[in-house]
Amino acid sequence: MSSKTLKIILALAVVTAMLLSACGPAETPAPAQQAATEAPTVEQAEAPTAAPTEPPAAEEPTEAPAEEPTATEAPAEEAAMPSVDPMGQNITFWHVWGTGGPSEALQAIVDEFNASNEYGITVESVEQGQYNDLEDAFNAAIQSGDVPDLVTGYTNAMANWYAVDSIVDLTPYVNDADYGMAADEQGAFFQGSLDGGKAPDGTLFAFPISQSENVLFYNSGWAKELGFDNPPANYEEFKAQACAAAEANNSDDDPDNDGTGGLVLYAGASNVASFTFANGGNMLNATGDGYDFTDSTVSDVADLWKDLWDSGCAYATESYPNPEFATRKALFTMSSTAGLPYQIAAFEAEDAIQDEWTIAPFPGMDGGSSVDLFGQYVAMANTNPERMMATWLFMKYLTSPEVQAKWIEGSAYYPTRSDTLPLIEAYGAENPIWSLGLTFLDSGKAEPAWASWTTVRRDVGDTFNAILQGSPDDIPSLLEDLNAQAEEAIQETM
Numbered sequence: 171m172s173s174k175t176l177k178i179i180l181a182l183a184v185v186t187a188m189l190l191s192a193c194g195p196a197e198t199p200a201p202a203q204q205a206a207t208e209a210p211t212v213e214q215a216e217a218p219t220a221a222p223t224e225p226p227a228a229e230e231p232t233e234a235p236a237e238e239p240t241a242t243e244a245p246a247e248e249a250a251m252p253s254v255d256p257m258g259q260n261i262t263f264w265h266v267w268g269t270g271g272p273s274e275a276l277q278a279i280v281d282e283f284n285a286s287n288e289y290g291i292t293v294e295s296v297e298q299g300q301y302n303d304l305e306d307a308f309n310a311a312i313q314s315g316d317v318p319d320l321v322t323g324y325t326n327a328m329a330n331w332y333a334v335d336s337i338v339d340l341t342p343y344v345n346d347a348d349y350g351m352a353a354d355e356q357g358a359f360f361q362g363s364l365d366g367g368k369a370p371d372g373t374l375f376a377f378p379i380s381q382s383e384n385v386l387f388y389n390s391g392w393a394k395e396l397g398f399d400n401p402p403a404n405y406e407e408f409k410a411q412a413c414a415a416a417e418a419n420n421s422d423d424d425p426d427n428d429g430t431g432g433l434v435l436y437a438g439a440s441n442v443a444s445f446t447f448a449n450g451g452n453m454l455n456a457t458g459d460g461y462d463f464t465d466s467t468v469s470d471v472a473d474l475w476k477d478l479w480d481s482g483c484a485y486a487t488e489s490y491p492n493p494e495f496a497t498r499k500a501l502f503t504m505s506s507t508a509g510l511p512y513q514i515a516a517f518e519a520e521d522a523i524q525d526e527w528t529i530a531p532f533p534g535m536d537g538g539s540s541v542d543l544f545g546q547y548v549a550m551a552n553t554n555p556e557r558m559m560a561t562w563l564f565m566k567y568l569t570s571p572e573v574q575a576k577w578i579e580g581s582a583y584y585p586t587r588s589d590t591l592p593l594i595e596a597y598g599a600e601n602p603i604w605s606l607g608l609t610f611l612d613s614g615k616a617e618p619a620w621a622s623w624t625t626v627r628r629d630v631g632d633t634f635n636a637i638l639q640g641s642p643d644d645i646p647s648l649l650e651d652l653n654a655q656a657e658e659a660i661q662e663t664m
Contacts, residue, residue, distance in 0.1 A: 261294070377548055432501060433483065479638045571590045
């Protein structure tokens with residue numbers, strides 16, 4: 171067996187189902203740090219609505235009038251032909267959006283591209299089930315040699331595919347002289363969303379079409395009754411609010427809510443990352459080529475969680491904490507903004523308390539704030555130059571401001587570029603709690619897009635669960651052990 175074949179088989183064995191936010195408790199976005207104004211709150215909110223609109227038709231190119239040649243003028247040179255001709259290519263796009271608004275919006279975008287692009291490119295969109303189903307299908311396609319042209323997926327799975335040359339570096343396409351993006355177009359993308367699709371060496375192997383956020387759901391109505399007018403801005407305020415809510419439930423006349431009221435604490439990697447990002451960290455070492463969980467930006471999170479847990483101000487639930495949040499058994503929960511419709515539905519239950527609530531970013535120890543960005547990324551398969559250029563042209567179309575606005579309104583995700591924002595103002599006005607999440611995008615960061623992160627994120631969850639159940643004195647050694655496990659995972663995926 172050749173070394174390259176062995177490398178492919180080993181790399182594919184690493185690809186496993188991701189333990190990402192979609193698998194953790196649903197969380198909701200938190201409001202940005204407030205100054206004089208108060209964040210929007212919801213009494214009886216409606217789920218984000220989708221009203222897809224067609225992108226404006228492209229203007230017909232016009233030619234400047236040619237000057238009359240004179241006897242002394244040399245004939246004008248013809249413009250250089252592009253190095254790759256994408257005309258008439260048929261490309262296949264594998265994705266995970268099979269039902270509802272996202273599915274309908276995506277198919278409308280594909281149909282419009284097929285009808286309007288000047289290159290005669292035809293895109294066929296094929297839904298492949300859940301993310302793990304798609305990953306299994308793409309792994310099988312790599313082995314058979316019959317891969318789709320464009321594929322969505324988690325970036326740590328894509329990192330494995332890039333390691334075996336099954337997907338390609340997108341940088342040459344972004345910068346292509348004929349079909350690339352101008353500097354101002356590239357600059358419109360939020361840096362956090364772009365970074366989420368990069369390898370440690372800066373290679374751009376995944377491109378962001380939209381994003382969601384890991385945020386705090388915050389019961390602002392109950393908080394006001396407890397004497398707090400704003401979401402917490404630092405760890406001291408966070409503990410004060412969580413413990414006040416826990417004390418309120420422990421001292422009332424209802425024994426069924428004893429031990430609840432503060433933070434529902436799910437010790438998953440995305441929640442660790444969110445608090446770490448708010449501290450200004452990124453879980454990486456100083457050189458950016460490895461992990462460092464002993465850094466103070468991470469250890470401070472461990473100290474906070476352990477303090478809240480031991481003080482009775484945080485507790486765990488067996489499932490998604492939407493009912494607890496809707497019944498004053500939690501002042502805070504942590505969730506993806508993709509969980510907003512589920513939290514809204516929980517407030518419609520018979521036993522729900524109709525409180526005002528909102529979303530907020532995670533506070534840092536000393537006043538910073540951030541959210542964890544969950545990107546919806548696409549990657550280009552390594553096929554042939556003509557198919558790959560045609561695929562890039564569809565990717566460029568899919569992420570253009572007008573088309574991205576249509577996708578956002580159909581999916582309730584967030585944009586990945588700033589020039590989409592003016593196009594979704596009406597949608598934001600109709601969905602105020604969703605709109606608040608827009609203000610968190612600039613401060614957001616993404617988890618590492620490394621092949622090793624598949625394993626490491628699971629180890630992070632195991633370590634922080636051990637921290638909650640152990641002694642505070644164990645925290646330094648547990649984080650050192652986590653560093654060793656992370657280094658081993660890096661070596662296994664190189």
